Amino acid sequence: MLELVDLKLSYGDTPVVTGVNLKLRQGEKLAILGPSGGGKTTLLHHIYQSLPKSSTALCVQSKALVDNLSVFHNIYMGALDRHLWLYNLLNLVWPFPKQGSAISLLCQELELDLPLHKPVTQLSGGQRQRVAIGRALYQKAPVLLADEPFSALDGEMSRRLLATLKASFSTQVVVMHDANLAREAFDRVVGIAQGRVLFDLPAAEVNESVLARLYKQENKLECFDG
Numbered sequence: 240m241l242e243l244v245d246l247k248l249s250y251g252d253t254p255v256v257t258g259v260n261l262k263l264r265q266g267e268k269l270a271i272l273g274p275s276g277g278g279k280t281t282l283l284h285h286i287y288q289s290l291p292k293s294s295t296a297l298c299v300q301s302k303a304l305v306d307n308l309s310v311f312h313n314i315y316m317g318a319l320d321r322h323l324w325l326y327n328l329l330n331l332v333w334p335f336p337k338q339g340s341a342i343s344l345l346c347q348e349l350e351l352d353l354p355l356h357k358p359v360t361q362l363s364g365g366q367r368q369r370v371a372i373g374r375a376l377y378q379k380a381p382v383l384l385a386d387e388p389f390s391a392l393d394g395e396m397s398r399r400l401l402a403t404l405k406a407s408f409s410t411q412v413v414v415m416h417d418a419n420l421a422r423e424a425f426d427r428v429v430g431i432a433q434g435r436v437l438f439d440l441p442a443a444e445v446n447e448s449v450l451a452r453l454y455k456q457e458n459k460l461e462c463f464d465g
């Protein structure tokens with residue numbers, strides 16, 4: 240579904256991703272791990288640009304929520320492309336019961352016990368993340384690209400929500416910092432540091448030594464395969 244060959248990305252004259260080769264197959268669930276500043280978000284955005292927008296839900300910190308809108312409106316935005324503009328406009332002004340029930344059910348699934356009309360500015364960081372996940376789920380696209388979607392949630396809730404995502408998105412690329420969760424819930428794990436792919440392994444082969452080498456790459460860069 241996507242093959243990146245010798246990919247290079249930069250901001251202005253500063254290269255941040257170099258020589259990346261990466262294949263993403265349909266139905267695959269891929270986690271991206273690596274030290275801060277290593278190029279994970281930059282790579283994820285490039286992947287988003289390379290895939291058809293109609294089949295891809297993006298859940299990233301920078302494009303998170305519209306602050307002056309409610310939980311309902313922020314989640315409903317995921318479905319804007321499925322309806323005509325007039326339906327969207329009417330529903331945004333005066334939510335239809337059908338959309339209200341569907342979003343209410345989704346919130347229950349996300350363990351969000353909140354009034355749907357509550358402005359998202361009044362939510363905690365973890366609640367906001369779940370609204371953002373709700374919007375991605377409401378888009379009903381087959382592919383999910385997400386950047387640290389659970390960073391503000393506890394480990395157990397993250398596990399439960401990952402199971403929900405697994406059932407809803409056949410293909411996933413998720414940037415995360417929790418290596419245990421990455422190994423448990425994904426098929427493949429890619430390790431990135433200093434803009435390079437240091438390993439690309441089946442999740443079962445990502446052991447402590449592979450992880451230790453990934454996070455100790457400050458001064459030397461060496462690719463390895465476990």
Ligand SMILES: Nc1ncnc2c1ncn2[C@@H]1O[C@H](COP(=O)(O)OP(=O)(O)OP(=O)(O)O)[C@@H](O)[C@H]1O
Pocket residue numbers: 250255273274275276277278279280281282
């Ligand atoms: N808009 C930007 N303009 C210039 N440089 C940028 C920009 N965004 C990121 N960078 C730089 O590119 C490099 C890679 O950043 P990126 O956000 O992709 O890393 P990351 O692995 O996702 O980090 P983190 O885990 O901290 O989110 C960093 O050195 C960062 O400072």
